[in-house]
Each structure stands twice: as C-alpha cells, then as structure tokens.
Amino acid sequence: MLKETLIKATNEAAKVLTAYFNQPLVITHKEGVNNLVTEADHKSEAVIIGIIKESFPGHHILTEESGDLSQESEYKWIIDPIDGTVNFANGLPICCVSIGIEHRGKMIMGAVYNPFMNEFFFAERGAGATLNDKPIHVSEKSEAMKSCLATGFPYTYLDMPNGPLGVFSRLIRKGIPVRRLGSAAIDLCWVAAGRFDGFYEHKLQAWDSAAGIVIVEEAGGRVTDLKGNEYSPYQPGIIATNGRIHDELCRWINTEVEM
Ligand code: IPD
Ligand code: CA
Numbered sequence: 026m027l028k029e030t031l032i033k034a035t036n037e038a039a040k041v042l043t044a045y046f047n048q049p050l051v052i053t054h055k056e057g058v059n060n061l062v063t064e065a066d067h068k069s070e071a072v073i074i075g076i077i078k079e080s081f082p083g084h085h086i087l088t089e090e091s092g093d094l095s096q097e098s099e100y101k102w103i104i105d106p107i108d109g110t111v112n113f114a115n116g117l118p119i120c121c122v123s124i125g126i127e128h129r130g131k132m133i134m135g136a137v138y139n140p141f142m143n144e145f146f147f148a149e150r151g152a153g154a155t156l157n158d159k160p161i162h163v164s165e166k167s168e169a170m171k172s173c174l175a176t177g178f179p180y181t182y183l184d185m186p187n188g189p190l191g192v193f194s195r196l197i198r199k200g201i202p203v204r205r206l207g208s209a210a211i212d213l214c215w216v217a218a219g220r221f222d223g224f225y226e227h228k229l230q231a232w233d234s235a236a237g238i239v240i241v242e243e244a245g246g247r248v249t250d251l252k253g254n255e256y257s258p259y260q261p262g263i264i265a266t267n268g269r270i271h272d273e274l275c276r277w278i279n280t281e282v283e284m
C-alpha cells in the first residue's frame with residue numbers, strides 16, 4: 026500500500042510537470058536571486074499531498090513548499106514537488122518529482138521520476154533499486170582520478186573553507202570531469218544507474234536527497250556527509266558514490282591532497 030501510494034503520487038505529480046512544461050508560468054521568488062518557485066511546484070505538491078492523505082491521513086509530511094505538516098507518526102513523507110525548478114522554468118528537461126519515505130527515522134523507500142526522459146527510479150530498503158522496473162547498479166570504477174562526477178551549487182554563495190567553488194576548482198584543475206545538472210535527485214539517481222561515479226554537494230535540504238539516497242544505497246553505492254560520516258538528510262552536505270571511490274573523493278573534498 027505504501028509503495029502503491031508512493032508510485033501513484035509520483036506519477037500524478039509528474040503529469041503536472043508535463044502539463045506546465047514550456048508553458049507561460051506564474052513565477053515567484055524565494056531567498057536568493059534565482060531561487061524560483063512556479064505555479065507547477067505548488068500544483069505538483071498539492072496533488073502529492075492529496076494522494077498521501079487519502080491513504081495515510083495520519084502520516085507526517087515534510088514538503089519544500091508547504092513546510093512541515095507535522096503529525097505524531099512513525100512514517101514521514103519527504104517531498105520535492107519539482108527538483109530542478111530552474112531547469113523546469115527554462116524548458117530544460119532535467120527535472121523530476123522526488124518523494125522519499127522515512128520510517129522511525131530511517132529512509133526506507135524513494136521514487137524519483139523525470140517524465141521528460143521517461144525515467145522512473147525506485148528503491149525499497151532491502152529490495153534493490155530499479156529504473157523503469159529494471160535493476161540498476163552503481164559503476165565499478167575504482168580510481169577517483171578516472172571518474173565522472175556531478176555536483177551542484179546553492180542559490181546563495183557559501184563562503185567557507187573547502188566551499189563549493191574551492192572544491193570544484195580543485196577537481197577541475199586536476200582534469201576530472203565534474204558535471205552540474207541542476208537537480209540533486211537526478212544526480213543521485215544517475216550515480217545509482219552508474220552514469221556518474223560520484224556526486225557531492227555542500228548545501229542540500231532533506232527533500233533534495235531523501236528519495237535519492239535510498240536509490241543509491243540500494244544500487245550498491247555509499248552515501249555519507251561531507252566528512253565521510255553517517256548521512257542524515259537533515260544536515261547540508263553529501264557525498265554519494267559507487268563506494269569504491271568514496272574515501273578518496275572524501276579526502277579530496279576535505280584537504281588539498283596531491284593525486
Ligand atoms: C535544487 C537542485 C539543485 C541543487 C540545489 C537544490 P530545487 O533544488 O536540486 O541541483 O544544486 O541545491 O536546491 O530548488 O530545484 O528544488
Ligand atoms: Ca530540490
């Protein structure tokens with residue numbers, strides 16, 4: 026029932042993205058010059074919340090646009106109604122619906138759907154990860170130097186040692202390809218599918234990563250915070266890799282080691 030509801034909510038919300046894509050949009054702004062929210066974000070979120078409430082009226086829901094709809098429950102749904110909103114608003118087909126389910130403080134299920142590429146990623150704790158119902162696995166690459174990475178940047182500049190630009194510049198100077206898709210949920214799924222060997226970012230919110238981390242782990246990958254410690258979606262930093270390059274990438278991010 027949990028899985029059916031998750032899949033239904035993700036599919037129905039994706040129909041909203043498809044309907045509004047490349048159409049004139051009502052856009053408002055959040056903190057940061059280009060931190061947008063469109064009417065499609067609100068509509069997608071309303072559809073998701075409606076479907077969850079029909080089946081699980083007592084569950085806790087945490088969403089990007091409506092905030093924390095707190096309830097006393099073992100289950101929490103963590104929702105990003107459009108991840109990659111700037112892409113969406115510019116007609117770039119790299120954006121998705123992302124919904125994760127937490128049970129007693131542990132992420133147990135996640136769905137990420139990019140309808141523009143017809144890619145539905147799903148994972149349930151202990152049952153593996155899939156792309157359009159076919160099993161997926163992380164890459165086998167073991168040398169960070171030969172890896173293909175992804176990252177993202179926050180809407181407001183982060184001035185800190187080893188910050189987003191410092192790390193990016195260090196990796197690029199070493200000749201390592203680091204892509205920036207503009208959707209953290211898709212970045213994570215592409216690590217799970219073996220397209221990227223690793224992904225890191227300095228400042229995510231719980232709804233950006235909740236679904237993707239289950240998908241990466243169930244595809245055989247590893248997820249930690251930026252220091253290499255156990256990951257929690259309620260702190261900002263993330264490193265998600267195929268596991269093999271994890272420690273090396275973590276060192277590069279934290280110190281200016283020679284490679
Ligand atoms: C953003 C995307 C982006 C990441 C930002 C997120 P949004 O989410 O995931 O890739 O770099 O940190 O805020 O605003 O498109 O839902
Ligand atoms: Ca997001």
Ligand code: CA
Nearest residue numbers: 089105107108
């Ligand atoms: Ca969003």
